[in-house]
Amino acid sequence: LDSNILKDVKRRxxxxxxxxxxxxxxxxxxxxxxxxxxxxxxxxCADLNNLSDDPLRMLxxxxxxSLYDFCVDDNxxxxxxxxxxxxxxxxxxxxxxxxxxxxxxxFCAKALLLADECNFxxxxxxxxxxxxxxxxxxxxxxxxxxxxxxxxxxxxxNNPLLKLAAFCHDIGKPKTHTVxxxxxxxxxxxxxxGGRLVVPVLSNLKFSKKQIDYxxxxxxxxxxxxxxxxxxxxxxxxxxxxxxxLDPYVKDIIELARADRLCARGPMVSEQMVEDNxxxxxxxxx
Numbered sequence: 001l002d003s004n005i006l007k008d009v010k011r012r013x014x015x016x017x018x019x020x021x022x023x024x025x026x027x028x029x030x031x032x033x034x035x036x037x038x039x040x041x042x043x044x045c046a047d048l049n050n051l052s053d054d055p056l057r058m059l060x061x062x063x064x065x066s067l068y069d070f071c072v073d074d075n076x077x078x079x080x081x082x083x084x085x086x087x088x089x090x091x092x093x094x095x096x097x098x099x100x101x102x103x104x105x106x107f108c109a110k111a112l113l114l115a116d117e118c119n120f121x122x123x124x125x126x127x128x129x130x131x132x133x134x135x136x137x138x139x140x141x142x143x144x145x146x147x148x149x150x151x152x153x154x155x156x157x158n159n160p161l162l163k164l165a166a167f168c169h170d171i172g173k174p175k176t177h178t179v180x181x182x183x184x185x186x187x188x189x190x191x192x193x194g195g196r197l198v199v200p201v202l203s204n205l206k207f208s209k210k211q212i213d214y215x216x217x218x219x220x221x222x223x224x225x226x227x228x229x230x231x232x233x234x235x236x237x238x239x240x241x242x243x244x245x246l247d248p249y250v251k252d253i254i255e256l257a258r259a260d261r262l263c264a265r266g267p268m269v270s271e272q273m274v275e276d277n278x279x280x281x282x283x284x285x286x
Contacts, residue, residue, distance in 0.1 A: 055086035066105030084120040103160035109153035130174040137185035138268040154259035165218035195220025225257040229280035
């Protein structure tokens with residue numbers, strides 16, 4: 001019996017999940033030192049083959065980082081870096097469930113960066129390679145990839161779909177990128193293009209029609225609140241049109257616009273511009 005239990009313990013995804021309790025002896029059975037790993041908040045694999053046996057466990061690594069701020073054993077990170085393509089063998093439905101948990105974490109932005117460092121993130125979201133090509137510019141102090149990650153970090157809710165929308169909000173920029181003779185980078189219509197592009201991305205990951213509609217609306221309209229309130233005089237009718245169009249997602253789209261504004265701090269963006277924008281968004285929220 002003990003040999004069977006030991007075999008089972010060593011096949012668990014991480015040592016923190018291999019801890020067992022013997023109710024007859026009233027003590028822990030922990031041959032993989034899972035309790036120590038739990039105290040250290042560290043993800044360790046008793047056997048790295050456990051990751052290839054079920055590649056979804058690689059995504060689960062980053063979910064644990066996102067939810068609980070775990071650190072990850074170097075051997076695990078190296079394995080993921082060398083075997084990231086294995087995730088494509090996992091059923092999209094299972095990936096979907098992990099992503100919903102992943103984007104609900106307090107440390108989601110940290111997990112996104114770590115997944116990218118392991119050349120893993122683009123296996124889930126192919127558009128990552130494209131947004132990385134957009135450099136910082138006069139209105140953005142960060143390249144587009146890091147701007148999107150920072151926007152996720154700045155959203156003040158753990159609504160996983162809103163954080164997912166924050167990560168995808170500028171997905172349309174690579175296809176609309178132009179540079180004027182003055183050197184100014186333009187992305188005309190990127191919000192509308194992005195709203196369309198995000199649909200097949202999420203469809204392939206088996207998000208529901210309702211979930212896709214939500215994220216697509218967030219992406220398509222993320223500029224709308226700030227653009228509406230930037231006019232010298234905003235008529236109540238215009239505000240009502242905005243509310244009717246985005247209901248029941250009004251608060252979420254304003255939160256996304258706020259996060260986007262805070263994460264775009266290029267040399268042409270003054271503190272006064274940011275402050276005025278945020279005040280206008282608060283007025284609209286009221």
